[in-house]
Amino acid sequence: MRNLSLYQLVCPTVVALIVSCGLLIEPVAAQEPAGQRQELSEQQLLDELGKIQGRVSIPDPKATTLQQPQGRDYQTFERTALPWVAGFVIVGMLLLIGIYYFAMGRIRLKTHPSGQTIVRFNAAERLLHWTTATAFIVLAITGLNLIFGRRLLMPLIGPEAFSTWSIWAKYAHHYVSWAFMAGVVLMFVAWIRHNLPDRYDAAWLRSAGGFFERTNRRHLPSGRFNTGQKLIFWSVVLGGVSLSFTGIYLLFPFAFTDINGMQWAQYVHAIVGIIMVAVILAHIYIGTLGMEGAYQAMGSGAVDLNWAKEHHSAWVEEQQRKGAIRPRGQTAAEPAE
Ligand code: HEM
Incomplete structure (x- = not known):
């Protein structure tokens, strides 16, 4: 339960960060109603990349693992x-x-x-x-x-x-x-x-x-x-x-x-x-x-x-x-x- 809520919390945040950096595939997002935009983009990232990567500045590198199925x-x-x-x-x-x-x-x-x-x-x-x-x-x-x-x-x-x-x-x-x-x-x-x-x-x-x-x-x-x-x-x-x-x-x-x-x-x-x-x-x-x-x-x-x-x-x-x-x-x- 804790993992799920962390996931729910973190994924939209990561996606939102990527969006704000201009990395998101804009044409797909632009075609969708505003409410679905984030969900679709997140799904695409997961499907196409298989993982979400980023960079953190936390001194403990173990803390960078957000999900480990x-x-x-x-x-x-x-x-x-x-x-x-x-x-x-x-x-x-x-x-x-x-x-x-x-x-x-x-x-x-x-x-x-x-x-x-x-x-x-x-x-x-x-x-x-x-x-x-x-x-x-x-x-x-x-x-x-x-x-x-x-x-x-x-x-x-x-x-x-x-x-x-x-x-x-x-x-x-x-x-x-x-x-x-x-x-x-x-x-x-x-x-x-x-x-x-x-x-x-x-x-x-x-x-x-x-x-x-x-x-x-x-x-x-x-x-x-x-x-x-x-x-x-x-x-x-x-x-x-x-x-x-x-x-x-x-x-x-x-x-x-x-x-x-x-x-x-x-x-x-x-x-x-x-x-x-x-x-x-x-x-x-x-x-x-x-x-x-x-x-x-x-x-x-x-x-x-x-x-x-x-x-x-x-x-x-x-x-x-x-x-x-x-x-x-x-x-x-x-x-x-
Ligand atoms: C209460 C426990 C044990 C008893 C009563 C026991 C008894 C013996 C005996 C009587 C021999 C000599 C056999 C011969 O005449 O050649 C022997 C040999 C040997 N024991 Fe144990 N042993 C015990 C536990 C262990 C454990 C825990 C290990 C290793 C983790 C071990 C490793 C060996 C090895 C490598 C040999 C030489 C090869 C062989 O004889 O199988 N023994 N042991």
């Missing part, structure tokens, strides 16, 4: 489409994980633990992983608050508490984002060489990582990271980079772009964020409940040798060649790198 599309997206898409993707992923768990169960060790361990992630890598993971979880919760908070949380805790929580959530989202951005860059540097395509990927993809083989799961050799983990790595890197760039646009409004750019940054930020939440839910499942023995890799940093041979046999062979695996009873002094 795309703003309505963005509002519809934010208020209607986004909560539905986000709910569908996230609840859908949780359902898929639940169905998979009840249908296929945990991926268990086919052999027995050997009792001998091998270092899979050193202390620096684990610190990096858990810092980035904690930052991501804070960003995910505070980001989802923007989509669902008013609808789901406010009715539960009341407007006062919701307002206080949302203010803190916003600060957390702004400041913790820097830790996440740094974490993504460092993860990229630390693990890129283990996440390039290799000769084991095709076979892994052909048998979908053995995820749907309930019994007699075949052995799929892989290097330090298997193809599924590489996909997680690249989702984190590419998703993290696009979240970071669009996030910086949003952290510094209008510093790098105009109103259209701001809206696009929000579209991309919201959609990539939701996809990443879904991907990370799958990752958390596999790293904890989904696969026996996986959590130790990021927990203590060391895994059982038989677990490593079952899931990353090419990597174990490489470590053996390097002499990083010591006979039973001895622990490797150096990380398995």
Whole structure:
């Protein structure tokens, strides 16, 4: 309603200014009765030029945007489409994980633990992983608050508490984002060489990582990271980079772009964020409940040798060649790198 009255107020004013400058198409105006003259000219301007241009001397260039129809599309997206898409993707992923768990169960060790361990992630890598993971979880919760908070949380805790929580959530989202951005860059540097395509990927993809083989799961050799983990790595890197760039646009409004750019940054930020939440839910499942023995890799940093041979046999062979695996009873002094 406010936009309409602004439009009604501004358009005749702009047209009147143009008329007074002698820019109007005089013959058309001259043929029409006085009452219709302005309306027709305005319509012509809109039809023929597609926009009204002018010059303003207001110091803030943003204030020169009088009408921005795309703003309505963005509002519809934010208020209607986004909560539905986000709910569908996230609840859908949780359902898929639940169905998979009840249908296929945990991926268990086919052999027995050997009792001998091998270092899979050193202390620096684990610190990096858990810092980035904690930052991501804070960003995910505070980001989802923007989509669902008013609808789901406010009715539960009341407007006062919701307002206080949302203010803190916003600060957390702004400041913790820097830790996440740094974490993504460092993860990229630390693990890129283990996440390039290799000769084991095709076979892994052909048998979908053995995820749907309930019994007699075949052995799929892989290097330090298997193809599924590489996909997680690249989702984190590419998703993290696009979240970071669009996030910086949003952290510094209008510093790098105009109103259209701001809206696009929000579209991309919201959609990539939701996809990443879904991907990370799958990752958390596999790293904890989904696969026996996986959590130790990021927990203590060391895994059982038989677990490593079952899931990353090419990597174990490489470590053996390097002499990083010591006979039973001895622990490797150096990380398995
Ligand atoms: C509570 C949440 C999380 C748990 C329990 C978890 C667990 C794990 C585990 C067990 C591994 C090692 C797998 C192996 O042995 O190779 C791992 C690796 C990794 N994690 Fe997480 N993680 C969590 C959250 C995150 C988050 C939020 C991110 C990034 C946004 C992330 C990114 C990675 C990456 C890139 C790897 C290496 C590639 C891979 O193994 O998929 N993790 N995580």
